[in-house]
Amino acid sequence: MHDLTDLPSTADVDIAALAALLADPARCRVLLALDDGRALPASVLADEAGISRSTASSHLNKLTEAGLLTVQTHGRHRYYRLAGPEIGELIEQLGRLAPARPVTSLREGTRAARLRSARTCYDHIAGRLGVQIMTSFIEHDVLTGGDGEFHDGDSDRLSSPGRDVHYELTAAGADRLRRIGVELPTGSRPLVRYCIDWTEQRHHLAGGLGRAVLDRFLTAGWLRRAPQHRALKVTDTGRAALASEFGIDWPA
Incomplete structure (x- = not known):
């Protein structure tokens, strides 16, 4: 006869609870809106999700309680952001597995094209641009x-994205990146990781180096963020830099 007090306090992981949380389209739109690493106020997230402020508040509370979001209060406003890069990785992997949502308006079609072209994946560059930068680095x-x-079923496992293929920054590569103003990060975060890009089905650069590259592109004015979602726009100076520094011919 076993004493219940001697048994573990938890059983297996409850995937169904997380799946139920993500089953709501409005909550998914909130997560996608935050997948550029920025903190956004509840009012903006309500507009992005197409729901009322009160409904958004309920969804945001549930996402925060589940550990997917963090919240900070500044004056009368509450700002939400993804709880960490692992949430961005989760969104990217779900994007690979999820069916494409039909485009029902010109606005949706334009946004979808921009996201496939260049976007942020939490704190690094994704989409066609992210993949081309990764290819250039290699x-x-x-x-x-x-x-x-992406070698499906071979060296890349979807259960361990960004960790199966062991990429390393070369000494010459570090010098090259410093020359163009990329500040190589230090600290405990892995320097080089990758994501399996859900639109391109190839690797794009993540980890500390991925963030440093995005930071440099933004501060140099080579990229501009969209005001409210994660699309990125390559500027005229950015196209010149892509051509001269990375051998990438980016269309105007």
């Missing part, structure tokens, strides 16, 4: 260890 020996391709 071709110019900035990174070694992989070919940038």
Whole structure:
């Protein structure tokens, strides 16, 4: 006869609870709106999700209680952001597995095209631009260890995204990045990680280096964020920098 007090306090993980939380379209739109690493107020998130302020408050509370979001109060406003890069990775992986949502308006079609072209994935560059930067880094020996391709069922496991292929920053690559103003990060966060890009089905750069590259592109004016969602726009100076520094011919 076992004493219940000697048994573990929890059983297996409750995937169904998380799935139920993500089953609501409005909550998913909130998470997607925050997948650029920024903190946004509840009012903006309500507009992005197409719901009332009171309904948004309820959804945001549930997402925060589940540990997917964090919240900070500034004056009368509450600002929400993703709880960490692992939430961004979760969104990106779900994007790979989820069916495409039909485009029902010109506005949706324009946004979808921009997201596929260049966007943020939490705190790094994704989409066609992110994949081309990763490819350039490999071709110019900035990174070694992989070919940038997603090898389904081989070396890339969806259960461990960004950790199966061991990319490393070369010494020459570090010098090259410093020359163009990328501040290489220090600290406990892994320097080089990758995500399997859900629109391109290839690797894009993540980790501390991915964030440093995005920061440099933004501060140099090579990229501009969209006001409220995660699309990125390559500027005229950015196109010139992509061509001269990375060998990328980005269309106007």
